[in-house]
Amino acid sequence: MKANEFVKKHGWDETSKIVEETPLNWCFACVDLRDLEVKRSYPSHSEFISIVDLENLIASRDLVGIHGLEKSKEIVANAPSDDHFYSWTLGNSGVRDKTVNIGKLRKAIADVESCQ
Known part of the structure; x- marks a missing residue:
């Protein structure tokens, strides 16, 4: 199972x-x-999902x-390219964040x- 499939099945919470x-x-x-228990090491078979993969999805x-x-x-x-950056302002302060x-x-x- 992939991390995104895990989220679909078990939800974000x-x-x-x-x-x-x-x-x-x-x-x-x-x-x-099999039991949704976190294990300390990462065995290489399909019954385990990396915590790092799940963390990356949560960050996204x-x-x-x-x-x-x-x-x-x-x-x-609306961005010119993926190399550009987007900033937004904090309320009406004019401060970029x-x-x-x-x-x-x-x-x-x-x-x-x-x-989804």
């Missing part, structure tokens, strides 16, 4: 919970699909969640859509 409860020093941690969800999926798609569609690379946002959108 369960995925986030599993990732948050995994100790940070467990570099090769994975989820055993969070990035897209800043403006929402539709607005993020609009930002990417959270600049994002368009290519990274495009990948995050694809990640989120693959989990």
